[in-house]
Amino acid sequence: MSKVDMLLLERTPDSAPGASGPADDFAPDLRIEEDIHSAFQASLEHQSTDEGADSQGGPLTAYPVPARLRNAIEAGRAICYLDHMVGELIDAIPPSKPWQRRLLTQLATAEREIQVLRMTIALNRNAQEIHAAGLLVHATLASAHMASIKGRAPLLMKGEMRFAHEISKRIKSALEVICDVPRSRRDAP
Structure with a gap:
């Protein structure tokens, strides 16, 4: 296990x-x-x-x-892991300093968007909605990652945010394969 x-x-x-x-x-x-x-x-x-x-x-x-099933399994595992990781980060950060409060609001937004992504998948919505929900998660975590790099976050927190951002990139790329997004329409990494 x-x-x-x-x-x-x-x-x-x-x-x-x-x-x-x-x-x-x-x-x-x-x-x-x-x-x-x-x-x-x-x-x-x-x-x-x-x-x-x-x-x-x-x-x-x-x-x-098939590649779609492989990506579906990878995306499912990554979504579960990311949801758990964001929840643990929210619990670990005390809201005592301004950069911590800002990071907490970004992580709370990311947690809400992860739940939207999970519900979109669970309700068997169309591929465009699933892909759009995955892009929102990725964009929120990319923004939180950049804010932690430029802010006063300790090195360990910067590493954790980078790891969460990398997981969101994996989810985004897996969802692009699952949802059959043409390569010309995929965002740059």
Whole structure:
């Protein structure tokens, strides 16, 4: 189980062993996600080997995973991780100084836009709306990243903001592939 999964389990209420409730409902989702991830890794290993060779690794390695599905899995994991990371940053920053309050408002906006992106995907909206929601998340985090670089944020906070910005770039590029955005219409990195 990855560090992110462990942190997500810690944040769920009633996560004590033997307790019934949200943690019991949450655990099967992690197993499904791990199964998807293992299938994804197996398909990547299969693609890296000889394309015409017969696979001995089981039924999942016999079929390569399409690029859209790979990007969908990557985008889903990145959205979950980014949501968790932004929430932790909001909890960690005290609102005592002006640059901290400004960064907190930008992170709160980013958290709200991440929720909009998740709801847009969950409601199965059209590709343009999903892509637009992903662009809003990326633009907000890019703005927060630039403000932290130019501001008085400590070095560790600048690094965390850079990492959040990089994750938002991954989400943006994955959503561009999923939503079939032509290369001529994609924004510059």
